[in-house]
Amino acid sequence: MSGAGTRVVPRYDRLQKDPSQMRTFFVLIGMGLLALSVAGAGMSYDGSYVLFRMLEGQQPWVDHGRATHLVFQLVASLVSHVTHNLPFLEFVFSLGYASAPIIALALSWWVVRSRAPGLFIWAAFGVAFAALPGQICLVADMLAVGQLAWPLLLAALVGVENKQIPLLVLLSLFVAASHPVACGFIAIAAALAFVTGLISPQERHRQWSLAAGFLVLSSVALAVEIARVDPYEAGLLHLDTLIANFRLAVVGWPLVAIGCGWLAGALILWEPHPAGPDRRSTHADVAVRACILLLLGAAGLALLRWGLDAHLWVNAIAYRFYLPFAASPFGLAAIVEHLRRDPETGRVPIPARLPSRRLYANAIATVCCVTLVAQGYSWHQLRNRLVQTTALARTACQSLDAPDYRWTTGTALGEWEISAYSIIVQGDRPSTVVLADDLCRTVDFHKGLYLTPWYTHGWDARWFNLDRMRP
Numbered sequence: 001m002s003g004a005g006t007r008v009v010p011r012y013d014r015l016q017k018d019p020s021q022m023r024t025f026f027v028l029i030g031m032g033l034l035a036l037s038v039a040g041a042g043m044s045y046d047g048s049y050v051l052f053r054m055l056e057g058q059q060p061w062v063d064h065g066r067a068t069h070l071v072f073q074l075v076a077s078l079v080s081h082v083t084h085n086l087p088f089l090e091f092v093f094s095l096g097y098a099s100a101p102i103i104a105l106a107l108s109w110w111v112v113r114s115r116a117p118g119l120f121i122w123a124a125f126g127v128a129f130a131a132l133p134g135q136i137c138l139v140a141d142m143l144a145v146g147q148l149a150w151p152l153l154l155a156a157l158v159g160v161e162n163k164q165i166p167l168l169v170l171l172s173l174f175v176a177a178s179h180p181v182a183c184g185f186i187a188i189a190a191a192l193a194f195v196t197g198l199i200s201p202q203e204r205h206r207q208w209s210l211a212a213g214f215l216v217l218s219s220v221a222l223a224v225e226i227a228r229v230d231p232y233e234a235g236l237l238h239l240d241t242l243i244a245n246f247r248l249a250v251v252g253w254p255l256v257a258i259g260c261g262w263l264a265g266a267l268i269l270w271e272p273h274p275a276g277p278d279r280r281s282t283h284a285d286v287a288v289r290a291c292i293l294l295l296l297g298a299a300g301l302a303l304l305r306w307g308l309d310a311h312l313w314v315n316a317i318a319y320r321f322y323l324p325f326a327a328s329p330f331g332l333a334a335i336v337e338h339l340r341r342d343p344e345t346g347r348v349p350i351p352a353r354l355p356s357r358r359l360y361a362n363a364i365a366t367v368c369c370v371t372l373v374a375q376g377y378s379w380h381q382l383r384n385r386l387v388q389t390t391a392l393a394r395t396a397c398q399s400l401d402a403p404d405y406r407w408t409t410g411t412a413l414g415e416w417e418i419s420a421y422s423i424i425v426q427g428d429r430p431s432t433v434v435l436a437d438d439l440c441r442t443v444d445f446h447k448g449l450y451l452t453p454w455y456t457h458g459w460d461a462r463w464f465n466l467d468r469m470r471p
Helices: 002-017 019-038 047-057 067-072 074-079 086-112 117-129 141-158 162-176 182-199 201-227 231-236 239-249 253-270 283-307 316-338 354-391 403-408 418-424
Strands: 397-399 433-435 449-452 455-457
Touching: 019 086, 019 117, 019 354, 047 074, 047 086, 047 418, 047 449, 067 074, 067 086, 067 141, 067 162, 074 086, 086 117, 086 141, 086 162, 117 141, 117 253, 117 316, 117 354, 141 162, 141 182, 141 201, 141 316, 162 182, 162 201, 182 201, 182 316, 239 316, 253 283, 253 316, 253 354, 283 354, 354 403, 354 418, 397 403, 418 433, 418 449, 433 449
Parallel strands: 397 433
Antiparallel strands: 449 455
16 A cells, blocks of 8 residues: 555656646637737727726726726836837737736646645636636626636635745735625635635644635625725626626527536546556546547537627626636535545545646637637727728717718627727827717717716827817
């Protein structure tokens, strides 16, 4: 028995300490997010309005007091002081927000690699795969919080090392200040840390200290959110609104893909653990592995079909409310797997074929990369058409109802968000603005540049030159 043990542990340790084991995964995820950024997908939905406000204010523009905007806009804000190249600023702005999932994944790997590297597959599912139907809405802070909470949840499960504490504390504070939903994620992390401390006497003091810290932070964040409750955000959480948005943002190809991911995750969790280091694959093992890869492939095909058609993902912004719904089965799988750990060593046992887990992670990353590239291409096509259409404008205000803009119907450009974006795609000296409905006839432009029902920008612009539009 001792001989068998000595043959397993070195193999396990080599896997933990070799950072190249997950290199392919991170390269593929990075390529997909880079493609979104090159396409300027950060301008989708609220993004163009946020960029406009940031450029005019010449500093990060923070909406609803969310810390995510402050951090992810910082580089773009600094760059805007040295260049007026708007396509480049769109890229830098998008890249800032696109860093959230890659940071969440990198920190998740950092947390588990020395104790339970097999658990990383669930972070790959929860952060990268489950967020795909809404990832194009890069500025959605609720989506970013749902992704950045994963390192905290994994830390609550497997424990933390001393060197990890400072960074995890900063991440906890950042997440808590980013969105009201963070209160729930941090409270779950507190519960997980308490339970793991309860069943692991050797780690009880550290885990219960971690649980206490998470509980205090969650309580403070909840008190702050109650004190400054936002009527707009509260209205979005009404049951009727949630049901309607579920039908618009989830039902269809996204739900097919999520279902395939859930089934693949169930098979991965069910995969038998090796009885010994020399255990070879059986026909059943090969069949299970093939089924997992086929399910992930089916999910990828569904999302590819969805991502290439801008009319199919028109409501992707609403998906942010359902990321916890899509990711929760993967979180539960991580908890179940953690409960399998050896009570003597405290380690999660080596999952069946850790190389297989890397294969599954790379398959997930491939699905993400292909989907994000396809959706980035779809968004870039919309952008190019908007550039061409605004270039032909003969008046300072164009109506979205005009025949020239009918093509925007049923896309992410078919609402109020097009106003700021129509200005941005023209550069820093725009000559026209596109307004939803028939507002060009009713808005008094002597009062300023109308962008949204709640914001009219003065003609004394700071970063843009609006003289060609001024009445």
